[in-house]
Amino acid sequence: MAEPQRARPKPTPETQHFWDGTKAGELRLQRCDACAHVYFPPRPFCPSCASRKVSTFKASGKGFLYSYVINHRPAAPGFTPPYAIAVVELDEGPRMMSNIIDCPQTPEALELDMKLEVAFQELDDKIPLPVFRPAQG
Amino acid sequence: MRRNQVAVVGAAETTELGVIPNMSQLQLHADAALNAIADAGLKLSDIDGFATAVETPQQVCHYLGIKPTWVDGTSVGGCSFMLHVRHAAAAIEAGLCKTVLITHAESGKSMIGKLPRSIPADSLQGQFEAPYGVYGPPSMFPIPVLRFMKTYGITHEQLASVAVVQREWAAKNPRAMMKDPITVADVLNSRMIAYPFRLLQCCLVTDGGGALILTSADRAKDFPRKPVYIMGTGESVETPMVSQMETFNSSRAFKTAGPLAFKEAGIAHKDVDHLMIYDAFAHLPLFGLGDLGFMPHEETGKFIADGNTRPGGKLPLNTNGGGLSYMHSGMYGMYALQESVRQMRGIAPAQVANAKISVCHGVGGMFAASGTIVFTNER
Numbered sequence: 001m002a003e004p005q006r007a008r009p010k011p012t013p014e015t016q017h018f019w020d021g022t023k024a025g026e027l028r029l030q031r032c033d034a035c036a037h038v039y040f041p042p043r044p045f046c047p048s049c050a051s052r053k054v055s056t057f058k059a060s061g062k063g064f065l066y067s068y069v070i071n072h073r074p075a076a077p078g079f080t081p082p083y084a085i086a087v088v089e090l091d092e093g094p095r096m097m098s099n100i101i102d103c104p105q106t107p108e109a110l111e112l113d114m115k116l117e118v119a120f121q122e123l124d125d126k127i128p129l130p131v132f133r134p135a136q137g
Numbered sequence: 138m139r140r141n142q143v144a145v146v147g148a149a150e151t152t153e154l155g156v157i158p159n160m161s162q163l164q165l166h167a168d169a170a171l172n173a174i175a176d177a178g179l180k181l182s183d184i185d186g187f188a189t190a191v192e193t194p195q196q197v198c199h200y201l202g203i204k205p206t207w208v209d210g211t212s213v214g215g216c217s218f219m220l221h222v223r224h225a226a227a228a229i230e231a232g233l234c235k236t237v238l239i240t241h242a243e244s245g246k247s248m249i250g251k252l253p254r255s256i257p258a259d260s261l262q263g264q265f266e267a268p269y270g271v272y273g274p275p276s277m278f279p280i281p282v283l284r285f286m287k288t289y290g291i292t293h294e295q296l297a298s299v300a301v302v303q304r305e306w307a308a309k310n311p312r313a314m315m316k317d318p319i320t321v322a323d324v325l326n327s328r329m330i331a332y333p334f335r336l337l338q339c340c341l342v343t344d345g346g347g348a349l350i351l352t353s354a355d356r357a358k359d360f361p362r363k364p365v366y367i368m369g370t371g372e373s374v375e376t377p378m379v380s381q382m383e384t385f386n387s388s389r390a391f392k393t394a395g396p397l398a399f400k401e402a403g404i405a406h407k408d409v410d411h412l413m414i415y416d417a418f419a420h421l422p423l424f425g426l427g428d429l430g431f432m433p434h435e436e437t438g439k440f441i442a443d444g445n446t447r448p449g450g451k452l453p454l455n456t457n458g459g460g461l462s463y464m465h466s467g468m469y470g471m472y473a474l475q476e477s478v479r480q481m482r483g484i485a486p487a488q489v490a491n492a493k494i495s496v497c498h499g500v501g502g503m504f505a506a507s508g509t510i511v512f513t514n515e516r
Contacts (some may be wrong), residue, residue: 009264041265067385069282070332076272087380097266097380129374
């Protein structure tokens with residue numbers, strides 16, 4: 001029997017543009033055309049003012065480390081503990097869960113408020129996952 | 138809702154708590170229900186309103202042979218039972234039913250007849266959280282902790298003291314799972330689960346259940362037990378995704394439910410004699426003390442570390458030992474309610490002398506939902 005796999009996202013009609021974006025190397029957010037609110041996760045209306053007129057745009061991919069845990073046990077299938085589960089606050093405002101790559105998974109290395117930039121992790125040939133690494137320069 | 142119009146007239150936990158390998162989850166519901174019926178001096182046929190979570194009302198009603206005219210299947214996690222109390226009180230006042238039974242049970246440890254919990258890959262959680270390695274509450278619930286600590290200057294030692302103090306309460310409770318004294322050093326040297334939290338800062342995993350029976354305050358005086366009145370109630374939900382909370386510095390659901398209950402009860406914080414704050418993990422009492430308005434969040438860690446919530450302290454908190462030391466079957470809210478009722482009846486193993494008002498605050502999911510009940514034993 002195959003090893004249990006890491007959980008993979010399965011897009012819905014409302015989130016397809018986001019996952020199409022990661023394939024194109026873009027982190028896509030949505031902005032309300034009526035009130036300019038930027039939000040995540042994706043939906044075809046503004047959760048602030050209820051307008052259905054919203055636009056998708058390419059985010060800067062920059063943000064900072066808002067909070068995290070370093071998970072030791074139990075580890076999720078496909079993960080080798082210890083590994084950090086982070087929440088990143090994007091420069092555009094929304095926050096998203098992610099992993100931090102190119103960085104030791106230790107409290108000393110993972111400093112709150114450290115600047116981060118998006119990268120795309122290939123899980124398989126279908127859906128790359130947005131993850132973050134310490135910002136360069 | 139008007140205060141003190143509805144009362145708890147029956148309350149009981151399952152006959153055993155802890156590891157119960159000889160009972161399915163459904164039978165645990167029945168065991169708790171039959172104990173509560175006996176406690177209230179009622180027959181099952183007297184029950185005309187029913188509420189439960191996770192299991193459906195039809196499942197438990199059929200098993201027990203109850204024919205209700207009002208049901209509530211609100212299932213928002215471990216505080217569902219606080220919401221059931223609120224909804225039941227409103228239903229009784231509205232005349233939809235007269236005598237409500239609320240049951241909880243979970244075969245959390247033995248996993249007999251327990252419904253599987255899974256996250257579909259096309260749900261929002263499945264797409265935007267699960268791929269990053271979240272795996273059960275220990276990997277999710279503590280995610281806000283480091284931000285909360287940094288914002289308010291809370292220390293690891295203060296967060297460890299939550300577990301130490303609650304173990305002191307558990308030592309006074311014969312039914313508590315964990316009773317041996319522990320120190321801050323013991324907590325900080327226990328096995329790492331999800332940094333910053335270690336084993337002793339995470340709730341137990343046990344089997345058990347509990348049930349409550351509510352009726353109008355006018356009828357309550359004819360029951361064998363001292364009535365415990367519903368003085369105030371509040372509820373709210375925020376988000377099923379911990380990453381999408383408005384802030385990690387507080388819980389919006391807590392800040393909505395708690396003040397609603399205080400306002401309805403017409404009480405101030407100084408009036409509270411006894412307090413339960415659902416402690417699935419060690420940070421929850423700090424969030425609760427701050428979000429319910431007992432003190433600024435900055436002071437919560439020091440308040441607990443200084444011993445103010447321990448036996449003999451000025452604000453007795455989680456007097457059964459809490460989810461950290463008493464028991465935690467997965468949805469602990471029912472056991473917090475049971476302890477508040479015991480305290481108001483004056484029969485708790487670690488009884489707070491002359492306690493007249495008890496606040497019972499619950500959380501569901503990972504800060505996803507909240508419910509608060511204010512109880513009193515005076516009408």
